[in-house]
Amino acid sequence: MLRLYAMPGSGNSYKVQLLANLLKIELEQINMSALDGSTRTADYLEKNPTGKLPLLELEDGRFLPESGAILAYLAEGSEFLPEDxxxxxxxxxxxxxxxxxxxxxxxxxxxxxxxxxxxxxxxxxxxxxxxxxxxxxxxxxxxxxxxxxxxxxxxxxxxxxxxxxxxxxxxxxxxxxxxxxxxxxxxxxxxxxxxxxxxxxxx
Ligand SMILES: N[C@@H](CCC(=O)N[C@@H](CS)C(=O)NCC(=O)O)C(=O)O
Known part of the structure; x- marks a missing residue:
């Protein structure tokens, strides 16, 4: 299953949560916070060098940062990403x-x-x-x-x-x-x- 590292109350994370809900894409969610230092640990920075949320982890272990890029990835093939x-x-x-x-x-x-x-x-x-x-x-x-x-x-x-x-x-x-x-x-x-x-x- 796709895994989303997200921050509750953050609009950037919400973008991904909203689209996934609209498209009925299941996400395993890991709630994190920009305020408690957890986005600056060596472990997290290895996943996303920008230290930002949201971050999508694909089933094969690859990581995709940036809310807009994640939206484009999830929307591929759906009506939310125009073919034209x-x-x-x-x-x-x-x-x-x-x-x-x-x-x-x-x-x-x-x-x-x-x-x-x-x-x-x-x-x-x-x-x-x-x-x-x-x-x-x-x-x-x-x-x-x-x-x-x-x-x-x-x-x-x-x-x-x-x-x-x-x-x-x-x-x-x-x-x-x-x-x-x-x-x-x-x-x-x-x-x-x-x-x-x-x-x-x-x-
Ligand atoms: N351009 C990025 C911005 C992401 C961003 O700024 N996320 C904030 C939360 S809304 C964050 O993770 N801040 C943590 C930090 O700067 O340590 C995106 O759209 O995903």
Missing amino acids: RFQRARCLGWMFFEQYSHEPAIATSRSIAVYPERAVGVSASAKQQLLDKGHAALAVMETQLQQSTYLVGDSPTIAEIALYAYTHDCETGGFALTAYPQICAWLKRIEGLVNYMKMPQGH
Whole structure:
């Protein structure tokens, strides 16, 4: 069976848990924490030199880090990864957008709100910059969702999963979603998918 090293309460781990649940892929889950040093042990660093979660271990013992790469791996052959070359590339484009323009602002703002120790030394202007960057990312999503039901057309793909994980909880980080009606409707559509699951809590 596939094995997932994950952190409860982490959006990056939740992406994989959500897709696996939607696709009914069984995972053996090893819960870890970024806060207790367990991701920096020699044993873990041998599995994933970045020391990050999530990490997928294949049945043959190979390891696959990076949430987006894991999503692409698990979605292969399913409706969540478009077969069409252009649609597939657009899907990947949204996932790169998530990692560069969305997650660093929206997940970081949430993390500062949820883990008080991460707020230490973060100035008010740095927090404002994160909010500005996050709102710019949400505006890009809102514009796309005025034009299509899902980010890449009429059906959900792994782009949804990648962007849902931190968008659905962005109000915790100080982003009011009232200004983004299309995003709110999109979140509800994802929550209505068969086998949708909520984010596991904890840290
Ligand atoms: N780009 C990575 C980011 C993963 C990441 O930052 N994971 C955090 C938890 S959300 C982590 O493992 N932090 C542990 C650490 O930095 O020690 C991905 O998408 O998988």
